[in-house]
Structures are given as structure tokens and as C-alpha cells.
Amino acid sequence: MKESLLEILCCPLDKHDLELEDAEYDDDGDEIVSGTLVCTECGERYPIEDGIPNLLPPDMREGTPA
Amino acid sequence: MKLADKRGLETDVYQPAEDSHLLATTASERIDDGDFVLEVGTGSGYVVETIADETGARAIGSDLNPHACERARDRGLEAVRADLLTPFAASTFDAVVFNPPYLPTDPDNEWDDWMEHALSGGESGREVIDRFLTDVGRVLSPDGVVLLLVSSLTGVEEVVERAGEEGFSAVAVADESFPYETLTVLELVR
Numbered sequence: 001m002k003e004s005l006l007e008i009l010c011c012p013l014d015k016h017d018l019e020l021e022d023a024e025y026d027d028d029g030d031e032i033v034s035g036t037l038v039c040t041e042c043g044e045r046y047p048i049e050d051g052i053p054n055l056l057p058p059d060m061r062e063g064t065p066a
Numbered sequence: 067m068k069l070a071d072k073r074g075l076e077t078d079v080y081q082p083a084e085d086s087h088l089l090a091t092t093a094s095e096r097i098d099d100g101d102f103v104l105e106v107g108t109g110s111g112y113v114v115e116t117i118a119d120e121t122g123a124r125a126i127g128s129d130l131n132p133h134a135c136e137r138a139r140d141r142g143l144e145a146v147r148a149d150l151l152t153p154f155a156a157s158t159f160d161a162v163v164f165n166p167p168y169l170p171t172d173p174d175n176e177w178d179d180w181m182e183h184a185l186s187g188g189e190s191g192r193e194v195i196d197r198f199l200t201d202v203g204r205v206l207s208p209d210g211v212v213l214l215l216v217s218s219l220t221g222v223e224e225v226v227e228r229a230g231e232e233g234f235s236a237v238a239v240a241d242e243s244f245p246y247e248t249l250t251v252l253e254l255v256r
Contacts, residue, residue: 001144001145001146002144005126005144005146007155008102008154008155008158009146009153009154009155010153010154010155011153012148012149012152012153015155015156046153050136050139051139052132052135052136052139052145052146052147053146053147053153054132054147055146055147055148055152055153056130056147056148056149057149057152060130060149
């Protein structure tokens with residue numbers, strides 16, 4: 001994901017801003033490949049894997065077929 | 067018989083079909099260069115890619131399904147794994163585009179693969195659409211529009227009425243008839 005995407009994302013639970021932690025960028029440095037998005041209010045953590053932020057609420061992360 | 071068997075073989079990601087083409091074409095005519103567009107439930111990424119290519123808009127896709135997010139990303143698109151509109155900030159998008167799961171489904175049918183998530187709209191066919199309509203006003207910019215594909219199987223009048231309850235007026239901007247259903251693209255504005 002591009003870092004600019006962060007401006008339009010929010011915590012799905014309480015709609016507060018997210019903060020980027022432990023970001024790893026691709027070779028060009030313009031895309032975040034992995035990291036964690038952390039809600040500035042409730043502290044819930046959302047992973048970024050293979051460039052895709054997973055912003056499902058925690059109770060939905062496991063409940064869907066693989 | 068499972069829904070996946072009725073529609074084809076792919077069980078991970080819904081592949082572009084007549085509904086996708088109608089929505090992609092109609093949306094591309096109504097979205098402008100410079101708009102910021104979200105496609106909810108992007109599936110293969112076909113609709114959002116068409117919009118980006120045809121209009122020059124910045125278009126991103128979201129999906130519940132991780133395989134869909136990967137396909138969209140493989141097309142070079144920005145993808146977010148999300149439950150409908152829940153992780154998107156208020157007053158963000160000039161247009162939100164959605165080809166929802168709309169087939170009315172027997173409640174005894176189990177949710178056992180991704181294709182069923184992509185197709186089934188619950189017993190009424192409108193369960194996902196109703197949840198979408200409840201929240202979409204929040205993420206739209208003041209002049210933002212929704213382009214929503216609905217089927218005669220789902221009940222276009224019911225969707226228009228539900229949108230009205232959320233403060234939207236609906237206009238049918240495209241439709242196309244097939245042997246089993248008529249597809250309509252509704253434009254919702256406030």
C-alpha cells in the first residue's frame with residue numbers, strides 16, 4: 001500500500017486515526033510491503049501483509065473460509 | 067446445489083461477468099479524471115481497473131476476501147481488506163461503486179466458501195446492500211455519488227426505498243435484460 005492511503009483509512013471499530021508501525025518498504029521506497037496499523041484511540045493492531053492492509057475487525061479475521 | 071456450482075467453477079474469486087461489465091462501463095461514463103473512487107467488493111479488480119484506465123480517476127478496491135485483494139494487487143491496484151466501508155474515513159470519496167452479493171439465498175445454506183460470500187445476499191438478497199447503504203453516506207464527499215448494481219432478483223424498488231431512508235434519491239442510469247434477471251445500475255445522490 002502507498003503511504004498516502006493512511007490518510008483515508010481509520011479504525012473499523014471506533015473510526016479513529018491509525019498510526020503506522022514497523023513499516024518495511026519495497027525497493028523503490030514508495031510502497032509499504034509490511035507493517036502494522038495501530039489505532040490511536042483503542043490500540044487495536046491491524047497487519048499489513050504483502051502490501052495489503054487487513055482492516056477487518058478482529059472478530060472477523062478468523063471467521064471466514066480460507 | 068451450491069451457488070458456486072450454479073455460476074461456474076471458480077471458488078476463490080468472482081470472475082468478471084455481465085454485471086461487472088455493465089457496472090464498469092456505466093461507472094466509467096460518470097466518473098471524472100481527478101475523482102477519488104472506492105470499489106467495494108472488488109473481486110477480480112476488473113471494475114476498478116476499468117474505471118482507472120478509462121477515466122484517469124484514482125480508484126482503489128476493497129474486499130472481504132484475501133484472494134480478491136491479492137488479485138487486485140496483482141493488477142497493480144491499491145487494495146484494502148475490509149468489511150464493507152468500516153475502515154474508510156469520513157467524507158473521503160467522490161464515488162463509491164458496488165456490485166454487491168445480491169442473490170436471495172436459503173438460510174440453511176452454509177457459508178462454506180468465498181464464492182458464496184461473493185454471491186449471496188441472504189434470504190432477502192438485500193442483507194449486504196442494506197448494511198452498505200447504512201454506512202455509505204459517511205464516507206462520501208458532500209457531492210459524492212454511489213453507483214450500485216442491483217438485479218430484478220434482488221428487488222430494485224426495495225433498494226430504492228431503503229436508499230431513500232438513508233437520504234438518497236436514486237436514478238436508474240443503465241439497465242440490461244438477461245433471460246433470468248434484469249440488471250440495473252442505480253446512481254444515488256443526496
